[in-house]
Amino acid sequence: MSLATVSELRSALGVGSLYPDATLQQVCDAADDVLLPMLWANNYYNIAHSNEATTGTLYFQEEVTEIFYVGQTVVITGNGSKHNGNKTITAVGTYSITYAITGNNNTAAPYHPVQPLGQVAADTYVDWTLDAAVQEAALMIAVDIWQARQVPASGGVAVDGYSPSPYRMGNSLMARVRGLIAHALDPNSMVG
Secondary structure (H helix, E strand, O other): OOOOOHHHHHHHHOOOOOOOHHHHHHHHHHHHHHHHHHEOOOEEEEEEEEEOOOEEEEEOOOOOOOOOOOOOEEEEEOOOOOOOEEEEEEEEOOOEEEEEOOOOOOOOEEEEEEEEEEEEEOOOOOOHHHOHHHHHHHHHHHHHHHHHHHOOOOOEEOOOOOOEEOOOOOOHHHHOOHHHHHHHEOHHHHOO
16 A cells, blocks of 8 residues: 555656656655554554464453454564464454464464564554545655655754754654644554
8 A cells, every 4th residue: 555656756746757666666655654653553563472383372461352353364564474474363362362373483482572563453444545635644745755865954844834943854744744644643653
């Protein structure tokens, strides 16, 4: 899923065919990487994992009995090759889920932390590529990233609109688009 497309970015920048699609795609991908974690999604983060020869278990800080269910298929990332991928949950504990694992490196491993946190994605019910405000925010971020690449010392404008920011990619980057994406912000992304 790409929120800002190469053709939209090419048009917004007015660069025609001066730069290859791959270069512009990198900027679009970076904009997605900045924006998507801020948007409401059906994702949960595990703090640890363990496994036996044929089953893997992920552990969470929050209760998961009302989040996950036996038979549900989830997409696991950030947990190592034997845990990652589409998995069907076979057991749900208060703070854990269990699923089948396959492969030839399934030596039993005890509970151990995952850093940075692993991610478990359940079914998604929202397609942010269809939300015009989110798409515009992604395009604005992509343009800012492009401009920072071309003239890194250009600075930007702080959220108050008057104070110059010494770096375009600073904390004011998200502040400039927060109004556009306010309806879509994940409350968990607003902590801190």
